[in-house]
Amino acid sequence: MIARIWSGESPLWRLLLPLSWLYGLVSGAIRLAYRLGLKKAWRAPVPVVVVGNLTAGGNGKTPVVIWLVEQLQQRGLRVGVVSRGYGGKAAQYPLLLNAQTTPAEAGDEPVLIVQRTGAPVAVSPVRRDAVEAILAQHPVQLIITDDGLQHYRLARDKEIVVIDGVRRFGNGWWLPAGPMRERASRLKTVDAVITNGGVAKAGEIPMRLRPGLATNLRSGERRAVSELSNVVAMAGIGHPPRFFATLAECGVTPQQTVALADHQALTRTDVQALVKPGQTLVMTEKDAVKCRSFAQDNWWYLPVDAMLEGEQVEKLLQELLTLAR
Known part of the structure; x- marks a missing residue:
């Protein structure tokens, strides 16, 4: 039902519009407060790259995080990853993952990232705490945040948005009438847009998931x-x-x-x-x-691996390497 509402197939989305307007008003006010300096974002001592999305639901964001970490590791960069840790509940935060950390504690995606990349990973509702937990024990040169595009309390040096190339933005409305956390115009302010499946538009980096x-x-x-x-x-x-x-x-x-x-x-x-x-x-x-x-x-x-194509891919990686060195 949610998929039909968000795609616009069901007219029920109109009933949810008042809640969407409220969501848009509140989220827009929060972002504006940070832009105007009314609220202060914390800046980490190492560069921070956010990999996030504009819509709720799976867009292939975690495979992109894994791909980025592996690509940067292959180029000699020490990378850490922070996450909110959705689906997990730790006894205390921040939680720095190890080989014994369970998905019940940290969430499934952080555990998957650790298993696939071996990179230091920390989870916390407050991303700053997760960043500091990594830096306290690992000399990383760059932090990647899995999700957190709308977590403006953490300053970022690069923003990468992953979108579903088939579903795109549905009916285009904010939650809950539509799938949007922010409007599509937000893409104009980010550093890279990665399109998972479908047909990438001009300026977007095409991506597909290759099964192993x-x-x-x-x-x-x-x-x-x-x-x-x-x-x-x-x-x-x-x-x-x-x-x-x-x-x-x-x-x-x-x-x-x-x-x-x-x-x-x-x-x-x-x-x-x-x-x-x-x-x-x-x-x-x-x-x-x-x-x-x-x-x-x-x-x-x-397992699936993110496969990114086009000239923009190497350009993006070089920008991240330059940022961290």
Whole structure:
């Protein structure tokens, strides 16, 4: 229903317009207060790069963060990552992640970033605290924030926005009548726009998500996902249909697809109930970090990597390297 309202297919969005106007008024006033200096943003002693979005829901932002970290690491840069830690609840904040940190504590995305990149990652509702926690223990040269475009309390040196190239901005209205956290005109003020799927417009960096080999959660065995049979597909991400479409592109027609809420907590009982004898469960890598501790032999995940194209990609990376050195 939310997808139909935000896309404009359902006329119910009109009923939510008063709340959207209020949302827009409040968020605009907050941003204006920082622009006018009425509120002061904290500036870190190292450059800060925000990777965020203008809309609610999954746009492929975390794969972009992972891609950026890996690209900069390959070029010799020491990078740290901070996040709000949605879906997790730590005993105290800031929380600096380690190999034993669970998604229940830090959220699924920060744990995934640590596992994929090995970079220092800290979570806190106050991004400044997370930045200081990293700097206290790691000599990083640059901080990337996973989300936080609207967290103006943290000053930033570069802003990168990831948009869904298929859904774009829906009906264009603020939450809750539409998907927008800020209006599309905000794109004029950011440093780079990365378009995940669809057709990138002039000035945008095209991106696609490339699936890797399916990986067994228990054994670590890897094989083409098309070799798996009797598949049940599970996705607890911001936009589950994207994962199901990826499976279809790989030649997999699931017997059942299960769309879960983004950051939804998962238990052994809940996940086991999705699969009947003889079936194979295939999930996203983000779901896998929450299921690994109680995984079964027939559970697999499909990792994806962000692939960015065009001349602007190297230009963006060089700008970040120059910023940090």
